[in-house]
Amino acid sequence: MKPNITTIPISDLFAQTEGCPICRMYRMLEEQYTEYITGAAMMAPDVRVQTNKVGFCHRHFSMMVNNGPRLSNALLLQTHIDELRKKAFPKKETDAPDKKNLAAIRENAHTCYVCDRIEHDILHLLATVYVQFGADSDFRRQYAAQDFICLDHYALVTSSFNKKAMDKQTAQEFFRVTNKLSKGYMDTLYDDVTHFTTMFDYRNAGGDYKNSKDAIERSVRFLTSYPVDENLK
Numbered sequence: 737m738k739p740n741i742t743t744i745p746i747s748d749l750f751a752q753t754e755g756c757p758i759c760r761m762y763r764m765l766e767e768q769y770t771e772y773i774t775g776a777a778m779m780a781p782d783v784r785v786q787t788n789k790v791g792f793c794h795r796h797f798s799m800m801v802n803n804g805p806r807l808s809n810a811l812l813l814q815t816h817i818d819e820l821r822k823k824a825f826p827k828k829e830t831d832a833p834d835k836k837n838l839a840a841i842r843e844n845a846h847t848c849y850v851c852d853r854i855e856h857d858i859l860h861l862l863a864t865v866y867v868q869f870g871a872d873s874d875f876r877r878q879y880a881a882q883d884f885i886c887l888d889h890y891a892l893v894t895s896s897f898n899k900k901a902m903d904k905q906t907a908q909e910f911f912r913v914t915n916k917l918s919k920g921y922m923d924t925l926y927d928d929v930t931h932f933t934t935m936f937d938y939r940n941a942g943g944d945y946k947n948s949k950d951a952i953e954r955s956v957r958f959l960t961s962y963p964v965d966e967n968l969k
């Protein structure tokens with residue numbers, strides 16, 4: 737089934753509190769899209785035209801290859817490779833690639849069908865978040881109870897903010913809570929990383945690490961939106 741963002745229950749997403757809620761939203765959308773592309777979308781010519789043109793990023797290729805049928809992946813690659821090989825190389829074998837060839841290679845490296853769709857959908861979902869924040873005090877409590885909002889998504893939720901979705905006082909409350917979830921969390925990361933470094937001082941031998949033991953991992957997750965990738969060594 738084609739992902740239908742209007743059925744995504746925003747309050748279910750915010751009922752959980754672990755990590756960043758916009759990362760959870762992103763994760764849910766990318767799971768739905770990668771499943772859709774190697775599944776039902778194989779029969780949707782308009783989607784194939786787009787995926788042949790823009791391709792996928794490493795992350796979303798990985799999800800499709802690891803979760804989707806082998807044949808679907810091979811068919812997607814077959815037509816994508818065919819389109820790209822016609823654009824990426826010079827016509828004459830003794831020529832250097834021209835600007836158009838190089839632009840096609842760059843486009844392949846920096847575009848992704850799934851990322852594009854999610855970027856578009858997230859803005860629609862956020863529009864609902866603002867409306868719910870304005871209208872529903874239970875939702876405001878759920879929003880405030882989040883662990884944190886990662887740095888990238890702090891920029892997203894504040895820059896796409898719609899002031900028509902709530903009155904001025906509620907908007908101030910929205911920014912107070914959002915700043916706390918991001919700046920406040922970043923301050924605790926700073927304190928925890930700092931505390932962690934002091935534990936290497938011999939004078940603190942046997943001392944209490946407090947919340948600092950996983951400060952490195954939590955900092956990477958906050959700064960990059962993703963946990964440390966244990967497969968990268």
Ligand SMILES: [Zn+2]
Pocket residue numbers: 756757758759760885886887888889961
């Ligand atoms: Zn996030």
Ligand SMILES: [Zn+2]
Pocket residue numbers: 792793794795796848849850851852
């Ligand atoms: Zn992607």
